[in-house]
Amino acid sequence: MFINKNLTYKEVSTSNDETKDKLNHKALTHELHTKGRIAAKQCLEELGVKNFKILKHESGAPIWPKGIYGSISHSKDKAVAIVSKKYNLVGIDLEYRNRDINLNLKNRICTESEKEWVGDDKEKLLSIFSTKEAIYKAFYHIEKLTFMDAELKKIQLKKIQLKNMQLKNMQLKNKYDGFEVNLNLKSNPNFKFNTYLIVDNDYITSIVYLHY
Numbered sequence: 001m002f003i004n005k006n007l008t009y010k011e012v013s014t015s016n017d018e019t020k021d022k023l024n025h026k027a028l029t030h031e032l033h034t035k036g037r038i039a040a041k042q043c044l045e046e047l048g049v050k051n052f053k054i055l056k057h058e059s060g061a062p063i064w065p066k067g068i069y070g071s072i073s074h075s076k077d078k079a080v081a082i083v084s085k086k087y088n089l090v091g092i093d094l095e096y097r098n099r100d101i102n103l104n105l106k107n108r109i110c111t112e113s114e115k116e117w118v119g120d121d122k123e124k125l126l127s128i129f130s131t132k133e134a135i136y137k138a139f140y141h142i143e144k145l146t147f148m149d150a151e152l153k154k155i156q157l158k159k160i161q162l163k164n165m166q167l168k169n170m171q172l173k174n175k176y177d178g179f180e181v182n183l184n185l186k187s188n189p190n191f192k193f194n195t196y197l198i199v200d201n202d203y204i205t206s207i208v209y210l211h212y
Contacts, residue, residue, distance in 0.1 A: 006084055006085070006086040006087065006209075007082055007083075007084050007087070007090075007209055008043045008046050008047060008082065008083050008084070009043070009080065009081070009082045010039040010040070010042040010043050010046075010080070010081050011039055011078055011079065011080045011081075012035040012036075012038050012039045012042075012078070012079050012080075013035070013077055013078050013079075014031050014032060014035055014077045014078070014079070032074040032077075032079050033074070033079075035074065035078075035079035036072040036073070036074050036079035036080070036081060037054050037062075037072070038079070039072065039079050039080055039081035040054055040062065040070060040072050040081035040083065041054065042081070043070065043081050043082065043083040044065065044068070044070075044083060047068065047083065047085060049065050049068065052065055059140060061137070061140050061141070064083070067085060068083055068084070068085055069083065069084055069085075069087060069088050069089070069090045070082060070083035070084065070090055071083075071090050071091045071092040071134070071137045071138065072092070073092050073093045073094040073133075073134075073137075074094060075094040075095050075096045075099070075203065076096035076099075076202070076203075078094065078203065079094075080092060080094050080205065082207065082209075084209060086211065087209040087210055087211050088211055088212060089138040089139060089142070089208065089209065089210050089211065089212050090138055090208065090209050091133075091134035091135060091136070091137035091138030091139075091206075091207070091208040091209075092134055092137070092205065092206065092207050092208075093130045093131070093133040093134040093137065093205070093206045094130075094203055094204070094205050095126055095129070095130045095203065095204045095205075095206075096202065096203060097123065097126070097199070097201075097202055097203060097204055098202075099126065101122050101125055101126050101129070103120060103122060103125060105125060105129065106118050106125050106128075108147065109128065109129055109132060109147035109148075110125070110128060110147075111148065111151045113151065113153070114128055114151065114152055117154060123204075126204060127197055127199075127204055127206070128152055128179075130197075130204050130205075130206040131150075131152060131178075131179055131181075131195050131197065131206040131208075132147050132150055132152070133206065134195065134206040134207060134208045135150050135181065135183070135195065135208055137208075138208040138209070138210075139183075139185075142185075142187075142212065143185055143186060143187065145183075149183060149184045149185070150181050150182070150183050150184075151181070151182045151183075151184075152179040152180070152181055152195075153179060153180045153181075153182075154177070154178075154179055155177065155178060155179060155180045155194070177196075177197055178194055178195045178196040178197045179194070179195050179197065180192065180193075180194055181193050181194065181195055193208075193210050195207065195208050196208075
């Protein structure tokens with residue numbers, strides 16, 4: 001199993017189901033946002049950064065301490081964060097697997113080869129959406145990207161375990177794999193790298209990390 005000690009991961013769940021039923025959508029979104037910040041602060045504390053207030057850039061992206069890069073995501077009833085001192089491109093996206101995603105979305109976010117791979121499989125489409133979201137987050141401070149700037153090709157990768165990530169709920173059939181990315185940057189056309197895709201019982205987690 002591949003273990004990357006240069007990434008720190010934390011996750012925080014929201015209120016129990018009974019409490020969530022009493023929250024409206026706006027309140028639940030606010031709770032998830034707050035939990036995401038809590039997860040991020042826990043990551044920073046593990047790196048020795050304490051009492052850092054994570055503010056929001058005008059773009060909506062979190063502002064990290066100097067020399068640290070990170071990303072936050074939330075879906076359904078869980079929020080996650082990932083930070084690193086080594087990698088200056090870090091992105092994470094979390095998607096609930098049973099999310100009702102419209103197959104017509106592939107016309108907005110998929111290249112022709114990706115459309116062919118997806119077919120009518122909603123989970124494949126969700127994995128592409130999630131990965132492109134993570135890529136967008138990772139590169140936001142370098143260049144603003146669109147969904148069509150990245151073309152993904154599904155590949156098998158070594159198993160990955162992030163520092164602090166608990167995988168006890170994973171089923172044996174679940175895959176640790178990802179995509180080979182061909183990214184059309186203005187500063188570097190045809191820039192290639194790999195992303196990771198982790199699928200458990202309830203969620204798809206897409207992770208991008210590299211030094212650019």
